[in-house]
Each structure stands twice: as C-alpha cells, then as structure tokens.
Amino acid sequence: MNPSAIEHVTPATGPPEIVENVYLPKVAVLDRVVSEINEVKTFYWHFEDSVEQQAFKRFRPGQFAQVSLFGVGEFPTSLPPSPTEDATFFTVRQVGSCTAALHQLQPGAKFAVRGPYGNGFPMEEYRGKNLVFVAGGIGLIPLRSAIIYALAHRSDYERIQIFHGAKTPNELMYVPNLHEWERTPGVECHLTVDRPGNDRSGEGWTGNVGVVGSLFKKPDVKVAVENTMAFVCGPPIMFRFVIKDLLEMGFQERNIVSTLERYMKCGVGKCGHCCIGVAYVCVDGPVFTYEQIKRLGEDI
Amino acid sequence: MKARVLPRNDVLKIVDLLRQQSYEVIAPFRERGRDTFLEPVTDQNRDRIQLHLPNPYYPPKRYVFPPIERLLKVERSNGDLQIVPTYDFQKRAIFGIRSCDVAGIYHLDRFYLGRELPDIYYQNHRKNLFLVNMACTDPDLDIGEECFCMCTDTGPAARDHFDLQLMDLGDEFMAVAGTPAGEALFADPIFRKASPEHVARRRAILEEVRKRFKPNTTSWFSAAIQAVSRGEIPEETWDQIGNRCLECGGCTYVCPACTCFTVTDHSVEDNGVERLRIWDSCALSGFTRMAGGFNPRRAIHDRRNRRFFRKLAHYFIQRELSMACVGCGRCAAVCHGDIGMPSVVEMIRHATTRSKEA
Numbered sequence: 266m267n268p269s270a271i272e273h274v275t276p277a278t279g280p281p282e283i284v285e286n287v288y289l290p291k292v293a294v295l296d297r298v299v300s301e302i303n304e305v306k307t308f309y310w311h312f313e314d315s316v317e318q319q320a321f322k323r324f325r326p327g328q329f330a331q332v333s334l335f336g337v338g339e340f341p342t343s344l345p346p347s348p349t350e351d352a353t354f355f356t357v358r359q360v361g362s363c364t365a366a367l368h369q370l371q372p373g374a375k376f377a378v379r380g381p382y383g384n385g386f387p388m389e390e391y392r393g394k395n396l397v398f399v400a401g402g403i404g405l406i407p408l409r410s411a412i413i414y415a416l417a418h419r420s421d422y423e424r425i426q427i428f429h430g431a432k433t434p435n436e437l438m439y440v441p442n443l444h445e446w447e448r449t450p451g452v453e454c455h456l457t458v459d460r461p462g463n464d465r466s467g468e469g470w471t472g473n474v475g476v477v478g479s480l481f482k483k484p485d486v487k488v489a490v491e492n493t494m495a496f497v498c499g500p501p502i503m504f505r506f507v508i509k510d511l512l513e514m515g516f517q518e519r520n521i522v523s524t525l526e527r528y529m530k531c532g533v534g535k536c537g538h539c540c541i542g543v544a545y546v547c548v549d550g551p552v553f554t555y556e557q558i559k560r561l562g563e564d565i
Numbered sequence: 566m567k568a569r570v571l572p573r574n575d576v577l578k579i580v581d582l583l584r585q586q587s588y589e590v591i592a593p594f595r596e597r598g599r600d601t602f603l604e605p606v607t608d609q610n611r612d613r614i615q616l617h618l619p620n621p622y623y624p625p626k627r628y629v630f631p632p633i634e635r636l637l638k639v640e641r642s643n644g645d646l647q648i649v650p651t652y653d654f655q656k657r658a659i660f661g662i663r664s665c666d667v668a669g670i671y672h673l674d675r676f677y678l679g680r681e682l683p684d685i686y687y688q689n690h691r692k693n694l695f696l697v698n699m700a701c702t703d704p705d706l707d708i709g710e711e712c713f714c715m716c717t718d719t720g721p722a723a724r725d726h727f728d729l730q731l732m733d734l735g736d737e738f739m740a741v742a743g744t745p746a747g748e749a750l751f752a753d754p755i756f757r758k759a760s761p762e763h764v765a766r767r768r769a770i771l772e773e774v775r776k777r778f779k780p781n782t783t784s785w786f787s788a789a790i791q792a793v794s795r796g797e798i799p800e801e802t803w804d805q806i807g808n809r810c811l812e813c814g815g816c817t818y819v820c821p822a823c824t825c826f827t828v829t830d831h832s833v834e835d836n837g838v839e840r841l842r843i844w845d846s847c848a849l850s851g852f853t854r855m856a857g858g859f860n861p862r863r864a865i866h867d868r869r870n871r872r873f874f875r876k877l878a879h880y881f882i883q884r885e886l887s888m889a890c891v892g893c894g895r896c897a898a899v900c901h902g903d904i905g906m907p908s909v910v911e912m913i914r915h916a917t918t919r920s921k922e923a
Binding site: 285290336337338340374376377526527530533536541548 | 636637639641644645646648650676677680681682683684685686688824825826827828829830832838840842845847852853854855856857861871874875878880881
C-alpha cells in the first residue's frame, strides 16, 4: 500500500477524547506457552497496565477478545478462563497469519489485546438448572470458561454433565482439567474419541470410541433433559448431529446454547463482517440459543 | 424556521465566510460531460464552483468516513510497544451537499454514534463538519435519471440534519438555518429577511420539482421493505439478482450509507506499524471468509441478498432509526448488471405481485 494514499490524518494534538476509543488495544505481555494438542497452544498473558488487567477481569464466560499482532493484524478469540480464576489466557489453533504470528511469540514478548466483547453466557439466568456441556475438539475452549464458572458457583446449579469428544486420545483438550472434572464429586465427565490410539501416558485408550453423541446412548449415562441448559460447541458436522440428538431427547430449541465464530475486524458492531441475517455476532452474540441460530439462516 | 434571502451573486460569499472561519470548504465542480466531483475550494477554483450539476458519483461520506483512515500508530523498539491513536480534527464544510447525501451522513451518524460503543474517529470528523445543503431544483442538472429520493423520503429538499440549506429562487437564493451554527452566518449583511412571498415561491418550486420525478418504482419502496422483512422474496429472485452481480463492489463504494470496513496493518519506517481501516464491500467473495478458508456466505446470491437485506429489512431501519438507502441512485448508475436499488425494488415488485396472483 502507498502511504501517500492515507488521507486526512493529522497527529493527535486536538481536543481531549470524549468517548473511549474502542479500537485502541492495550499492551499485553506473554508469560508462558503450553502446548495443548497439535497446532493448538495456550498462551498465558497479562496486561502491562494493572488497571487494565483489573478492568478486563470483569469478563463473562462466553465473551471474546481481539488480539493484535502488530504488522500482521488482529483476530477474535474466545476467553477460555473463567473470571473466577486468576490467570488470563487464550487457547489458539494456528490457522491463519495472525494465529501463526502468535504461535511464534516467546515468553516476555509484547502484543496487544482489547475487549472483552460480546454477550457471553447468561450464567445467572441458568441458576437452579442442570447444565449439560457438549464439546467437540477445540469446541471445549469457549465452554471451559462456563464449566469452571459453574463449578466455582456449584450450589447455584443442579446436575453438571460434561461430554467431550476428540478425533484421537491425543486431541482431547485441557487434559489436566478433564482429569480433575472426572474426579470431582457431583460432576459427570464423559470422554470419547473417534479413533482409539495411544493416549498421552502411552497406555492404550480404554474409554468410549465413537462420536460425542454416542455417549448419550451409553447405559451408564442418563442425560438430564428437564430443567436443563445444553451448551454445544464444536465443528459444524458435530454441531448438527448433537443438535439432532438433543432435540430427539426432548430438549427445547431455546434451551440449547452455542457460540458462533465469524470473520471479524472490529468486534464492536461496526465493520459489518460478522453480520448474519439481522444479528452482529460480535455484539448480539457470540452466544445464541439454537432457536436464534435457526432464524439467522446461514451455515454454522 | 429561520429563513433569509440573499442575491444570487452573493451565494459564493457563504464559501468565503466559511473559509474565513478556518473551515476547509469542499464544493462541487464539473469537468466535461458527467464528470462531476467534490474538491477543496482554493482561491484559484473558487469561481468555478457549480450551484447546479449532476451529483458526483463519489459520495461525500469520505469526509466523515475516509476510504483509508489511520486508526493507530505503533512504535516498536527493544520489544516495547507504543500504541498511539491518530485523530483528525480538521474543520470541514461541505458546500452544496445534496439532500440525499445529508440523509446519508445522518444514517452514518445513527450507525456509528447512535448505539453503544460509539466510534471516536467518526465522531471527530463529524463534530467538525458543517453542511450547506443545496436543494435540488434544476430538473435537467440536479435531478438524474436514477434519482429516487422521493421514494426514500430524503429529497428533493432535506427537512433536517443540515446546518444551512440553500434553495435557488431565480435571481435570489433562500437560506434556511438548521442549527445554531448555521443561524450564526445570518449575522453577515449578505442575508436579509425573507418575506411570505419568498416562502410561497419556495413551496411552489418544490411542488413543481416533485412532479419531475418518474412515478415508477417510487410507491413500491415500502412494499419492497415489507416483502424483504417478512421473508416473502422467492429464492429465485435472489438468484436472479445474484446472477447479475459482477462482484465489483461498486455499489457499496458509491453508496453514501454503506458502512463496512476492513482493518489492515501497514509497515512504516523504523519498524513501525500503522493500523488502517479501509472501505470494504459485502459484494466481494472474501468478505466473510475466515482464517482456514471456511466461508459461511459462499453463493453470490447470498452476498447480494445481504446488501439488500441490510438496506431494506425493517429490523435494521428500526435499529438505526433511519434507512440505509437514501435514494441517490448512484448504485443504479454504476452497476453494470443493472441491479441498483430501483431495479431490485422493481424485481421484488414483479416477484411478489406474481406470487400473490398465483
């Protein structure tokens, strides 16, 4: 691009700001990187400015943030931590140029973050209900926040069931969390893989084999249907089949929630890229009930 | 309504007054034929300003929403990041902005500033902008084949959202103030009080001008809004519209009410980065393509559908409290596939009346 093509820009010497600049990201420092599965890493970070850190920590499960890698660009990403945890981190698969740039960063490197954005899961509204979480592959990233949040407010909710499926045992997400949830009393955590292979410990996979929906039909599993919110997140094909299973079990469309992903530039309802039907995924979502998703009328 | 009159020969003195108040004044000019454009006024070109001319295709929205605008400047040194937002506080006046384009800027106001998370870059341009609206009164020069402001209720004379409105009464111009800033100009001796006779002439001229618009498509606009909002458009009509689209994006770039943009980083000297926002178009295939290649909006008719849905669906009109189509007719003029807004409204009319008869 030709710099002389930039029009009408003068340095910031004018009157003081009246409104907050929603496009201005704040500097963040990378603390450490943990490899989750192939091409997926978790990046622990904090804002350089502790005031920003405090402000950011007011996010809700299901919200997202915009991450800037200057010179490459900016991308939206889910917030897998719960606001009840101390650490702030992203879990990101390397798919395009921005995520590739993030994957190359070393601890201590600086990048920038703005947010949190979007509506998030209305966890307060779900008090007194059973919660069923169904996550396919990296679909567990956005659901992790809601799961940890629900466990931190355990007495607010009735049964908590977690169903997580991956292609192979090596691709199960957040393995330390999965082990913890399997051991937590009052939490039913069920895992499955499409293809058995060697798991991380080198021992053969002894768990369920099949798509995540196959867990619902196991004799020792009884999915709570009445007074239940189902959280579904995963690849499009998994999403379609799980929705079909849930509806067959008797779930109401309005009691199934998911978070949508779209190409986004601004995250604040202005750039137009994430608009589906009458909704901006960034400000009206990313959390929608299945009833709403159906009305939007676009591929998931 | 504060109304004044001024002699025809003094109209350009309004430009001089604004320039004295350190406004950069933008005004319409004409080269040969249909070649009309908006440009900053200088001492050299001041006398060539046109009072009546076909509305330039390149809309004045660029003075509040530039096609390329720097949002941030980032300095990188020793691993540290300095992020500095860059703002433009230039005082600008658009002299001779048409009523449709005034409505276009009002729509942008509603979109960028009317909701939560207002856009500070837009606000900085907007609060330093002064609008001198010229009502369209010349049926040959001002009103084009494609104009349909009568259908969108935005012209030929804007009712609000300008600072000053001018109307050609022949040997005099009538000036109406829309804001205190516009009224302040009336302190200059070129303006004198308007008589009831002037107001009557204004009304008679407008009545005459309204008759010059072609009656077709006009009354169908609200019917099209209803059909789009209720999802009554047959899929084959969207297909027909899609089949005619060449994916050039022209309609969105000339539209005074289109708001979409993309954001890109641009490297500058000393390892610096500039973050720019650039006009984008929902007609282009990459508009919704995500990293990794998945594109939820693949088919071309889906993308066309999107533009007309955004402009005509009642939901968006309600959300912004203004319609994203202002009847300027630019899309109709530039579209090679003849799917500008009036044609689309016409296609919707055919399709919905046919399906009702069937």
